Amino acid sequence: MSLDGTYDNGNIFAKILRGKIPAARVFEDDHVLAFMDAFPQALGHTLVIPKHSTARNLLDESPERLSPLILGVQRVARAVRAALIPDGLTVTQFNGATAGQTVFHLHVHIIPRWEGVPLARHAGGGMANPAELKALADRIAAKIS
Numbered sequence: 001m002s003l004d005g006t007y008d009n010g011n012i013f014a015k016i017l018r019g020k021i022p023a024a025r026v027f028e029d030d031h032v033l034a035f036m037d038a039f040p041q042a043l044g045h046t047l048v049i050p051k052h053s054t055a056r057n058l059l060d061e062s063p064e065r066l067s068p069l070i071l072g073v074q075r076v077a078r079a080v081r082a083a084l085i086p087d088g089l090t091v092t093q094f095n096g097a098t099a100g101q102t103v104f105h106l107h108v109h110i111i112p113r114w115e116g117v118p119l120a121r122h123a124g125g126g127m128a129n130p131a132e133l134k135a136l137a138d139r140i141a142a143k144i145s
């Protein structure tokens with residue numbers, strides 16, 4: 001998928017938004033939904049997506065939707081930090097398959113980092129245990145302020 005193209009309403013995050021497939025939900029407001037990445041690159045890997053958007057990537061998004069998205073990312077990142085006490089946080093966002101994007105609904109990754117712990121492969125590692133993801137989501141949700 002190139003940078004240009006049409007939004008596919010059947011993408012996996014659109015299905016999560018419609019409640020068609022499960023996700024370990026962390027936080028939701030009028031603008032954004034945060035949930036655990038099912039193939040985490042590190043413990044606590046969380047995704048934040050705009051809820052009312054057909055942007056495939058950052059370049060597609062309107063300023064009106066981008067502003068609450070980045071505010072949501074900061075809010076969730078603070079909760080991830082408070083819940084898991086990482087040494088650092090990697091915040092990433094991929095645009096186009098060549099850049100590593102695999103799901104074409106705009107999203108931002110929040111990945112906790114610990115000294116000496118390497119990142120697992122992007123979108124290529126093993127699937128996490130759903131019960132463990134739910135427990136992590138609950139811990140992070142408890143720290144949303």
Ligand code: AMP
Nearest residue numbers: 012036037038039094100101102103123
């Ligand atoms: P990207 O490659 O930047 O488009 O990121 C897509 C992310 O979605 C990857 O980190 C995947 O591990 C993650 N992912 C794929 N399917 C699911 C799913 N059903 N639930 C949660 N995360 C998913």
